[in-house]
Amino acid sequence: MERITKDDVHPKIIEALLGADSDITVEDALENEMILNMGPQHPATHGVLRVVLRLDGETVIAAVPELGYLHRGYEKMAENMGYYDFIPHTDRLDYLSPLANNVSWVLAVEKLAGIEAPPRAQYIRMMIAEFARIASHLVAIGSLAMDVGALTVFLWTLREREKILDIWDILCGARFTNSYTRIGGIANDASPEAMAKAKWFIDQFLPNLDECERLINKNRIFIERLDGVGVISAADALEIGMTGPSLRGSGVEYDVRRANPYLFYNDMDFKVITYPEGDSLARYFVRVDEAKESAKIIRQILEKMPEGEVLANQPKKVLPKKQEIYSRMEELIHDFMLVNFGINPPVGEIYSAIENSKGEMGFYLVSKGEGHPWKCKIKSPSFSNLQALPHLVQGRMISDVVAIIGSIDPIMGEADK
Amino acid sequence: MGLESKLKQDNFITTKLDAIIAWSRKSSVWPMPMGISCCAIEMMAAADPKYDIARFGSEVMRFTPRQCDLMIVAGTVTYKMAHVVRKIYDQMPDPKWVIAMGACTSSGGMYRSYNVVQGIDQFLPVDVYLAGCPPRPDNLLNALIQIQDKISRTKARDFPNKPLPELKVLQEN
Amino acid sequence: MELKETILKNLKEKFPAVNFEETEFRGELTLTFDKKFVVEVCSFLKENTELQFNMCTDVTAIDWAKRKNRFTVVYQIYSLSHKFRLRLKCNVDESDCSINSVSSVWKSANWYERETYDMYGITFNNHPDLRRMYMPEDFEYHPLRKDFPLMGIPGSLPLPKKD
Numbered sequence: 001m002e003r004i005t006k007d008d009v010h011p012k013i014i015e016a017l018l019g020a021d022s023d024i025t026v027e028d029a030l031e032n033e034m035i036l037n038m039g040p041q042h043p044a045t046h047g048v049l050r051v052v053l054r055l056d057g058e059t060v061i062a063a064v065p066e067l068g069y070l071h072r073g074y075e076k077m078a079e080n081m082g083y084y085d086f087i088p089h090t091d092r093l094d095y096l097s098p099l100a101n102n103v104s105w106v107l108a109v110e111k112l113a114g115i116e117a118p119p120r121a122q123y124i125r126m127m128i129a130e131f132a133r134i135a136s137h138l139v140a141i142g143s144l145a146m147d148v149g150a151l152t153v154f155l156w157t158l159r160e161r162e163k164i165l166d167i168w169d170i171l172c173g174a175r176f177t178n179s180y181t182r183i184g185g186i187a188n189d190a191s192p193e194a195m196a197k198a199k200w201f202i203d204q205f206l207p208n209l210d211e212c213e214r215l216i217n218k219n220r221i222f223i224e225r226l227d228g229v230g231v232i233s234a235a236d237a238l239e240i241g242m243t244g245p246s247l248r249g250s251g252v253e254y255d256v257r258r259a260n261p262y263l264f265y266n267d268m269d270f271k272v273i274t275y276p277e278g279d280s281l282a283r284y285f286v287r288v289d290e291a292k293e294s295a296k297i298i299r300q301i302l303e304k305m306p307e308g309e310v311l312a313n314q315p316k317k318v319l320p321k322k323q324e325i326y327s328r329m330e331e332l333i334h335d336f337m338l339v340n341f342g343i344n345p346p347v348g349e350i351y352s353a354i355e356n357s358k359g360e361m362g363f364y365l366v367s368k369g370e371g372h373p374w375k376c377k378i379k380s381p382s383f384s385n386l387q388a389l390p391h392l393v394q395g396r397m398i399s400d401v402v403a404i405i406g407s408i409d410p411i412m413g414e415a416d417k
Numbered sequence: 418m419g420l421e422s423k424l425k426q427d428n429f430i431t432t433k434l435d436a437i438i439a440w441s442r443k444s445s446v447w448p449m450p451m452g453i454s455c456c457a458i459e460m461m462a463a464a465d466p467k468y469d470i471a472r473f474g475s476e477v478m479r480f481t482p483r484q485c486d487l488m489i490v491a492g493t494v495t496y497k498m499a500h501v502v503r504k505i506y507d508q509m510p511d512p513k514w515v516i517a518m519g520a521c522t523s524s525g526g527m528y529r530s531y532n533v534v535q536g537i538d539q540f541l542p543v544d545v546y547l548a549g550c551p552p553r554p555d556n557l558l559n560a561l562i563q564i565q566d567k568i569s570r571t572k573a574r575d576f577p578n579k580p581l582p583e584l585k586v587l588q589e590n
Numbered sequence: 591m592e593l594k595e596t597i598l599k600n601l602k603e604k605f606p607a608v609n610f611e612e613t614e615f616r617g618e619l620t621l622t623f624d625k626k627f628v629v630e631v632c633s634f635l636k637e638n639t640e641l642q643f644n645m646c647t648d649v650t651a652i653d654w655a656k657r658k659n660r661f662t663v664v665y666q667i668y669s670l671s672h673k674f675r676l677r678l679k680c681n682v683d684e685s686d687c688s689i690n691s692v693s694s695v696w697k698s699a700n701w702y703e704r705e706t707y708d709m710y711g712i713t714f715n716n717h718p719d720l721r722r723m724y725m726p727e728d729f730e731y732h733p734l735r736k737d738f739p740l741m742g743i744p745g746s747l748p749l750p751k752k753d
Contacts, residue, residue: 012721040501041451043480048453048498068724069498070454073530073740075709076733080740088527095455111616139458158465165462176551177455238644238670241698252670259673348615351648351666351675364666366652377650379666387701413454416724496747497726503750531733531742532725540750 016064017054033061038401040069046143046405047412051389058397063390067383070416078376082342083109083183084319086376091177093378093414096139097132097357099168101414102181107262108352108363109183113345115317119264120308121185126263127198127301128171128180129354130294134205135164136357137291144284144406145216148225156212163201170194183343184318185311199302202295213288226280230392230404233278240391241384244359245290246408249283251276256355267304270297280407287409317343342371351379358382358409380414435572442486442512443568445474446561449485449509451502453492456519456551460491463554473561482508487564489557490541493521495532503540512576514567516560517543520550593674594619596640604634618675625663625680625689632678632695635667643667643676646692649702651682651710655736660684661712665692665699688713709734 017035034055040048048069054062074093078086090105091098103125110117117125142157165175171194172178172187180187216222232242237250247254255272257265273289275282312318319338320331347369353362359381366375385408392408393401424430448470450460463470464478479485482505494502506515517537520526523546525535537543544567545560552560597619601610608631611622623631635643648666659681668675682689691714693700701723703714708722711732721727729746731738 010727012727016719016721040498041480041505047457068722068726069495069501070493071495071497071532071724072493072528073532073733076738076740077528077530092455095458114616155466158462159467162462162465162467175553176459239697241646241696241701254670260675349620349677350616350618351677353647360647362647364648364650364664375652377648379648383701384698387698496749500750530740531738532747534749538752540752542752 013052013064013066017052017062032056036398046410049386049405049410049412049415051401051405053393053398053401055398060393060396060398060401063393063401065386065389067386067412067416070412072417074378074417075376078373080372082371083113083345083373084338084342087181088177088179091179093380093417094136094356094358094361094382094411095177095413096411097136098177099128099172099180100132100136100354100356101361102179103129103263104352104354104356104361105363106181106183107354108350108365109343109345111352112348112350112365112367113183113317113343115184115312115314117185117312118309119306120189121310121312122263123301123305124186124190124310125181126265126268127298127305128168129263130298130301131164131167131198133294133357134291135161137287137294138164140287140357140409141212141284141291144403144409145222147402147406148222150216150219150222153212153215156208156215160205160208160212167194167197167201170197182311182319184314185309189310195302195305198298202298202302205295206292209288209291223281225399225403226284226407229280229396229400230407231277231279232388232392234276236391237278237388240388242359242388243381243384244356245286246283246385246388247359248272248274249286250278256353256360260353262352262354268297268300280403283407344369344371353379356381358411358414359385361414378414378417380417382410382412382415383417386410386415438573439569439571442571443474443565446487446514446564446568447477447479447485448475448487448489448561449480449482449505450478451488451490451492451505453490453494453498454521456491456521459551459554460489460518460557463557468554468558470558470561473558473565475561482506483510485509486512487514487516489516489518490522490537491518491551493526493528494534494537496534497532499534499537499540502537506541511579512571514544514564515541516545516547516557516564518547518557518560519552520548522546523548526550593672597635597676600638600641601631601634605631618677620677620679622679622681625682628678628680629690629692629695632665632667632692635676636695641669642671643669644696645670646696646699646702647675649692649699649706651706651712653710653734653736658683661687661710663689663706663712667696682712687711688715690715691717693717708732711735 036053036055038051040050050066052064053060090101093101138157138161142154145153168178169175171190172180232250234251237247238252251274253272253274258272270293273286275285315334320334324331325335345367349366351362351364353360361381362379364377365373368374392404452460517523522537525533545563547556547560549556608623608627613620635641645668647668650664652662654660661682663680663682665678691703703717705723706712707720708724
């Protein structure tokens with residue numbers, strides 16, 4: 001962090017910082033107060049987010065976040081490639097829970113094209129989405145604790161996460177950024193070994209998470225660092241567009257799995273966790289309890305999983321199986337047409353959203369009947385949650401800014417698209 | 418055990434100064450994690466109890482460039498971020514090495530778009546390129562061992578005193 | 591569904607001068623209307639006690655590239671109590687590339703409109719803080735327009751020098 005002068009920050013950012021106090025001149029403000037740059041590279045491991053702070057001593061008066069340091073041009077690339085080719089790109093959006101983004105994309109394309117996946121594929125998709133939620137919450141808890149000062153919790157939650165990555169390794173073939181879902185189902189069936197390992201993991205997960213929690217839940221430093229810090233009321237949170245655990249930590253009971261159910265969540269028995277206080281400690285507790293609820297859902301999925309196919313049987317829209325392509329004529333022709341000309345959904349537009357670990361993640365697709373979308377808009381939850389940052393840090397100290405960013409848990413890969 | 422058991426006479430070793438300096442530099446390489454996107458998560462996984470980068474001497478991942486030897490650029494570098502990466506590289510003291518981790522830093526990766534730099538060697542001198550998207554933590558440890566081999570072959574006269582970069586360059590952003 | 595008819599009935603009663611075109615695809619309702627009335631329609635949809643569309647989920651734009659009204663601004667809104675999604679669309683012409691901002695109705699539209707301005711170049715009148723979102727401030731083009739190439743324009747973004 002370094003002291004900067006008027007020439008180093010773009011004038012429009014200074015204008016936004018000085019905001020409504022229009023009777024203070026820039027020179028005056030810079031003399032009595034300080035403009036501090038919490039740059040894109042800083043130890044709080046939440047990615048490349050730049051926050052320009054206006055300080056009076058150590059109290060923050062205004063903050064302006066600046067995004068765009070990881071803007072890779074996803075929406076423009078989606079307009080130039082087919083629906084199948086975009087699946088590996090969706091992995092890298094919320095890169096802590098890659099399988100959940102895959103599920104979101106294929107659900108959107110299936111809604112547009114009118115394909116329905118078989119039940120076993122849908123159950124497996126639910127299972128991997130819940131595993132992705134647990135993995136993401138483990139890192140969120142670990143890095144929040146590390147930002148506040150408790151370093152051991154980070155190593156212990158990462159040890160749990162490595163076990164989940166092992167399960168994904170056996171199931172999908174890759175331990176991270178696995179593009180496992182396909183349009184019309186999933187890539188390959190889950191082997192009995194993977195299911196046994198999933199069951200073993202769920203049985204030993206709750207005592208281990210308890211152990212990680214016991215380190216910090218009654219620790220005075222942890223509680224005093226987070227209690228009452230970054231408070232936002234329910235009405236404000238709805239107005240400013242927050243979503244996910246940050247919204248449920250303010251007492252609003254909105255979960256896409258219950259409001260507009262997708263896959264088979266109607267048959268699952270789980271609670272929507274809310275805490276009414278609205279501060280960083282409430283958001284932390286929402287995440288811990290959600291990880292436990294996800295373990296409960298996975299246990300029910302493992303009991304109810306039906307047998308059957310994992311890929312839908314619609315040759316004009318769904319890629320056929322590899323063994324059949326190499327041995328039969330019709331499947332070869334269909335594969336050729338689908339890979340070269342793409343699935344051609346009807347003319348129209350849809351918006352489809354799922355509950356990701358950070359909030360509501362949605363895709364808005366406009367199709368003109370061609371093999372690639374005409375427009376693809378990604379509604380990312382971290383972008384909506386970061387909009388609340390200037391409101392949350394007002395009046396707090398610099399060290400609280402780090403704790404607040406940790407409790408919102410933004411991932412810049414999806415905020416910057 | 419170790420060194421003491423090999424000493425035959427009165428605690429004297431003859432060696433070259435180059436060898437001792439290179440040995441001590443390579444056994445304690447302190448990385449500076451420039452973690453930008455998904456590869457940063459695999460770098461964090463290389464530091465966790467399963468893959469354990471600490472046994473190679475890289476226990477401390479300092480986030481301040483003034484105390485580091487090795488910059489691991491992990492994640493897609495965009496044009497806006499390139500200035501920041503170069504500024505941090507200039508702030509590191511000599512001798513320094515760079516690992517380009519992953520496909521995005523080596524050549525732009527799967528992103529052929531308007532905002533992604535197609536390879537960080539357009540503005541940084543790179544020592545080791547890592548393939549993978551993202552590379553497994555074992556792969557990162559392999560790259561670290563290659564850097565250690567490279568350091569063990571250096572000589573003291575490879576690092577003469579260089580003039581400091583102009584202060585103006587650092588404030589241009 | 592009954593809610594769809596309620597929405598249309600209330601809107602037609604309150605705004606008899608405005609022409610609403612409705613389309614329905616895969617169970618989702620879309621309303622297209624003239625861009626001059628966007629703030630009034632949106633505040634009516636939010637404040638009316640029967641409808642209560644209190645969440646603005648997304649604001650974006652579509653570039654049709656070779657049509658008379660080149661852009662269409664799209665608003666996705668959501669009602670928490672009825673659990674119903676609605677889409678509103680307004681056509682914007684290239685020669686008069688501006689529309690009134692709805693950030694006075696929903697605060698969450700603030701950043702979404704900034705992003706639409708950055709990517710498409712559509713100006714939002716009465717927006718409190720209209721800056722670029724992702725690209726650097728002195729970038730001259732708007733990337734998501736159809737005439738901007740995927741690989742970008744060489745030289746438009748500077749790189750630091752290698753020694």
